Amino acid sequence: MKKAYNETWIDNLHILNTADHWLEKKLISQEQHETAKKAFPEKFYRPGIFVKIGLFIFALIACSFASGFVSLFLIGNGAGENVSVISLICMVGFIFFLEHLIKNNGLYHSGVDNALLYAAMGAAVVPFVSLFDNLEGWQYCMIMFAFTFAATLRYADMITAASAFLLLYGVLGNVMMKFPIGKAILPFAVMALSAVIYSLVRKEKSTYYQRCTKLTEILSLATFYLGGNYLIVREGNALLNDLNLPFAPQIHFAPLFYLFTLSIPIVYIYFGLRKKDRILLILGLVAFALSVYTYRHYFSPFTPAQELAIAGMFMIIVSAALIKYLHTPRHGLSDEQEGKRRLGNLEAILVAQHLGQTPVEGNNVEFGGGNFGGGGAGETY
Amino acid sequence: MNIQTILKAFVDKAVIPSEQASLIADYEENRPFSLHWELRSVLYLGIVLFTSGIGVIIYENIDTIGHQVIIALIAALTGWCFFYTFKHALPYSNQQVKNPQKLADYILLLGCTTFLILEGYLQFQYNVFGKRYGLAVIIPTIIFFFCAYRFDHKGVLSMAITGLASWLGLTVAPLSVLAENDFTENRLLATAVILGTVLCLAGWASEKQNIKKHFSHTYVFLGGNLAVLAAMTGIFSESAELIYSIAGLALSAFFIQRARLAQSLLFLLMGVVYGYIIITYLIFSNIESDDAAFTFGTFYFMFTSVGVVYFLLHFKKFLGIKK
Numbered sequence: 001m002k003k004a005y006n007e008t009w010i011d012n013l014h015i016l017n018t019a020d021h022w023l024e025k026k027l028i029s030q031e032q033h034e035t036a037k038k039a040f041p042e043k044f045y046r047p048g049i050f051v052k053i054g055l056f057i058f059a060l061i062a063c064s065f066a067s068g069f070v071s072l073f074l075i076g077n078g079a080g081e082n083v084s085v086i087s088l089i090c091m092v093g094f095i096f097f098l099e100h101l102i103k104n105n106g107l108y109h110s111g112v113d114n115a116l117l118y119a120a121m122g123a124a125v126v127p128f129v130s131l132f133d134n135l136e137g138w139q140y141c142m143i144m145f146a147f148t149f150a151a152t153l154r155y156a157d158m159i160t161a162a163s164a165f166l167l168l169y170g171v172l173g174n175v176m177m178k179f180p181i182g183k184a185i186l187p188f189a190v191m192a193l194s195a196v197i198y199s200l201v202r203k204e205k206s207t208y209y210q211r212c213t214k215l216t217e218i219l220s221l222a223t224f225y226l227g228g229n230y231l232i233v234r235e236g237n238a239l240l241n242d243l244n245l246p247f248a249p250q251i252h253f254a255p256l257f258y259l260f261t262l263s264i265p266i267v268y269i270y271f272g273l274r275k276k277d278r279i280l281l282i283l284g285l286v287a288f289a290l291s292v293y294t295y296r297h298y299f300s301p302f303t304p305a306q307e308l309a310i311a312g313m314f315m316i317i318v319s320a321a322l323i324k325y326l327h328t329p330r331h332g333l334s335d336e337q338e339g340k341r342r343l344g345n346l347e348a349i350l351v352a353q354h355l356g357q358t359p360v361e362g363n364n365v366e367f368g369g370g371n372f373g374g375g376g377a378g379e380t381y
Numbered sequence: 382m383n384i385q386t387i388l389k390a391f392v393d394k395a396v397i398p399s400e401q402a403s404l405i406a407d408y409e410e411n412r413p414f415s416l417h418w419e420l421r422s423v424l425y426l427g428i429v430l431f432t433s434g435i436g437v438i439i440y441e442n443i444d445t446i447g448h449q450v451i452i453a454l455i456a457a458l459t460g461w462c463f464f465y466t467f468k469h470a471l472p473y474s475n476q477q478v479k480n481p482q483k484l485a486d487y488i489l490l491l492g493c494t495t496f497l498i499l500e501g502y503l504q505f506q507y508n509v510f511g512k513r514y515g516l517a518v519i520i521p522t523i524i525f526f527f528c529a530y531r532f533d534h535k536g537v538l539s540m541a542i543t544g545l546a547s548w549l550g551l552t553v554a555p556l557s558v559l560a561e562n563d564f565t566e567n568r569l570l571a572t573a574v575i576l577g578t579v580l581c582l583a584g585w586a587s588e589k590q591n592i593k594k595h596f597s598h599t600y601v602f603l604g605g606n607l608a609v610l611a612a613m614t615g616i617f618s619e620s621a622e623l624i625y626s627i628a629g630l631a632l633s634a635f636f637i638q639r640a641r642l643a644q645s646l647l648f649l650l651m652g653v654v655y656g657y658i659i660i661t662y663l664i665f666s667n668i669e670s671d672d673a674a675f676t677f678g679t680f681y682f683m684f685t686s687v688g689v690v691y692f693l694l695h696f697k698k699f700l701g702i703k704k
Contacts, residue, residue, distance in 0.1 A: 045694065050646040054653055055693045062686035068679055105694060112690055205383075276414040285419065305437030312431025316491075319424040320484060322416070329413040 003154060005108055007208055012040035013108075014207045044108040055111030063094060063119035084127035091123035109157065109211075117155055121147060138174035141167045152212060161212040165219050168193065183240055184252065190227035194220040217279050221268065225287045228260030231294040261291050273333065424487055432494045439502055455499050462492025470532055475592045478533040489528060490536050497521055518548040535599050542580065542603050549576055553603045564614040574615070574628050577608020581635060588642065598645060601636075605648070608632055609655045616662060629659045640696075649696060653689060661685075 019028065047055070067090045074086050098116040107113045128143050148164035151157065172193055176182030182189075198220040204213050226232050234251050251257065265287035272281025296307055326333055439451055466489045471478050500521060504510050510517040522544030529538035546553040549572050552561040564570050584600030587593055609632050615625030636652030639645065664681070668674045692699060 047693070047696070048646045050650040051693050051696065054650040055690055057654070058657075058686045058689040058693070061682055062690060065679055065683040065686065069683055072679070112694070273414065281416075282419065285423070303441065305434050305441060307434070308430045309434025309438055312427045312429070312434055315423050315427025316431060319420045319427060320487075323420050323424070323484065326416065326420075333414050333416055 003156070003208060005102060005156070005208070006044075009042040009044055010108070011207050012042040013044065014210070015040045016042065043106050045106045045110055046108060047110060052109075052111035056115045059112045059115035060119065063090075063115060066090070066093070067119075067123070080130040083130050087123040087126035091120050094120035094123060113155070114157060114159070117151060117157055118159065121151060121160065136174070138171045141170040141174060145171065156209050156212050158211055158215050161215055162219060165197070165216055168197075169223065177240070183237075186240075187227045187233050187236075187257075191224050194224035194227060198224070214279065218283065221280065221283045222287075225264045225268075225283070225290075228257060228264055229290065229294060230254070230257040230261045231290075231297055233257050261294055265291050421487075428487065428491050428494065432491070432498060435495075436498050436501075439498070452499070452502060455495050455502075459492050459495040459499055462488050462495065466492060466528075466532060473531060477593075477595050485532070486534055486536070489532055489534055493521075493525055493528065493537055493540055496524070515548055518544055522548060529596075530593060533593070535596065538596055539599050539603060542599070546576060546607070551576065551607065553607050558607055558610045559614075562611070564611060564618075570611050570615050573611035574608050574625070577604040577606070577611065578628070578632070580604020581608065581632070601639060601648065605632060605636060605651065609651070613655070613659060613662075616659060626659060626663060630656060633659065649693075653693070657685070657689060 067086070070089055070093075071086050074089075075082055094116045098113055098120065101107050101116070102113055124147055125144055128140070145164055145167040148160045148167060151160040152164055169190065172189060173186065176186050176189055198217060201213050201216045201220065234249075234257075237251050238249065265284050268280050268284030268287055270284075271277065272279075272284050292311070296302075300307065302310065435451075435455065439455075466485060469485050500517065504517050522541055525537050525541035525544060528534065529541055543553055550569060551573050552558060562569065562573065564573070580600050581604045584597035584604065587597040587600065609629055612625045612629035612632065616622055616629060633652045633656030636648040636655070638652075640649035640652065661681075665674060665678070668677065
């Protein structure tokens with residue numbers, strides 16, 4: 001599959017990002033940084049996240065109304081064939097514009113190209129759904145997987161990568177559900193598939209696919225954990241077997257899933273710290289939180305509020321202690337601030353959302369706990 | 382593309398001499414793994430969970446003997462937080478102040494939050510403020526404004542703005558502006574537009590007067606969001622449409638203007654999206670027949686959205702931003 005974006009520029013972009021980082025750490029001088037900029041040029045149009053969002057929204061509006069415009073002429077009696085023709089025409093048009101803009105405007109995941117690509121993908125799938133309406137679920141998933149995977153190879157887009165990933169699981173789940181034995185071993189199948197994908201993706205080192213590989217790593221680690229998580233397996237088992245009981249019944253191999261729920265987060269965190277792999281570390285932390293939640297879901301001596309307070313206190317104490325402890329770097333770990341606080345402004349906004357609710361209401365009702373610092377947290381994590 | 386290949390490329394293109402390259406390679410090899418953001422996020426989440434949990438616990442135990450103990454504890458915690466903050470505070474300046482004490486910011490935030498809980502509790506249990514609810518809200522607001530400026534803390538500033546809004550009966554939290562404000566009342570609607578505009582002006586003034594420049598983003602974002610959403614509600618409900626349209630469009634223009642100065646493209650996005658919605662609504666609310674609206678709509682959306690995309694692709698040229 002030929003790559004759509006200019007690979008040299010992408011490499012140069014990566015080089016310049018590294019150079020920015022070194023400049024910040026004073027490892028190279030300002031002049032050297034300038035020289036690097038000249039030696040490794042890139043001419044991408046990268047407007048920043050907010051303009052990207054705007055471009056994306058308006059490009060999607062343009063795409064949908066363009067398709068509407070085309071259908072004005074061709075819709076006829078609205079039969080499946082007509083719809084397929086319309087969507088094929090639209091797809092060709094979208095792809096043409098996509099390639100044209102990438103070539104001439106130096107777009108690189110800048111919102112417009114994402115929108116055009118998704119619109120084209122959507123248009124490509126329509127004929128299959130409208131002409132073959134009696135296929136199995138896994139066959140639809142396979143068709144869409146073929147499209148999204150091809151698109152990912154060419155455009156290295158994160159959403160298509162994620163969809164391709166999820167569609168694979170759709171195929172797996174749909175096939176396994178057909179057999180009684182399949183239902184029973186579904187969690188293990190999910191974990192096995194995740195492990196395979198993770199090891200395959202780790203082999204891909206090129207800068208072009210860097211974002212996709214990172215995302216796929218995150219997803220495969222997450223599905224691996226969720227496949228072995230006791231709560232998910234137990235509740236999922238009840239759902240799949242249509243057991244409408246007040247409590248999901250105990251599952252087979254329960255001790256094994258206890259072990260998974262406990263050990264996977266610890267393994268993630270350990271290797272994340274050992275290998276300096278941030279993805280593993282953060283997923284380990286999130287997985288740990290979910291494991292704690294799993295535990296309290298089945299055996300908890302406390303009320304939700306007490307749990308919140310205890311968990312919060314525990315988090316404050318541990319993180320504050322670690323910040324103090326790592327004041328001087330130890331064990332290859334540090335608390336040094338890396339990168340600028342790009343999200344400093346957003347943090348302030350978050351505070352308004354979570355903590356700023358003043359408790360005293362202008363009426364005489366009893367205020368529930370929700371109004372108290374932390375309107376967003378409520379009763380669940 | 383790893384560190385070695387980049388360094389090799391740098392040496393080949395004569396960006397850096399090879400001795401320096403080997404120094405950088407050493408540095409990258411032995412660089413400690415920074416847990417800065419992970420630890421900060423856990424700390425922040427911990428504060429959120431802890432304060433919400435405590436808030437509920439107090440109300441669950443409102444009639445038991447233990448609650449006075451809890452109150453004493455919270456009061457002690459609040460007192461300690463403020464004491465710590467004052468003890469480690471740096472002298473006031475109009476510029477951004479970086480406190481070398483790593484935890485000072487978070488401790489102030491915790492203190493302000495527990496202060497709110499304490500106050501709410503005292504009002505509930507002992508009716509300290511009686512019926513003067515406004516007083517109960519404005520006291521923490523004043524304290525927070527003071528703390529935000531004195532200790533240079535954006536988070537506390539947004540808490541202060543939230544307090545000021547709720548004193549007027551409004552919510553400014555970005556995700557709850559539409560859900561929690563009662564915009565069916567015209568008085569509140571007008572209040573929201575005016576308060577939001579005043580906050581925008583405050584942000585603009587901070588920038589102009591060079592007093593805590595970095596606060597302007599918080600002011601403009603919270604205030605602007607509130608004002609524009611309120612103005613849009615006003616336009617849609619057909620009450621005093623003209624005034625609200627002017628206000629909404631003026632604010633959208635103000636946002637787009639801000640994007641030139643503050644290099645904050647969030648405002649460009651807000652200005653474009655809000656302005657587009659208002660103009661579109663005004664055009665279509667004046668077309669009578671459905672058929673005409675449909676045909677015109679197809680063309681209108683196709684061309685205007687392409688136009689907006691074109692504008693955003695070339696916004697630097699349009700707004701005269703140099704970089």
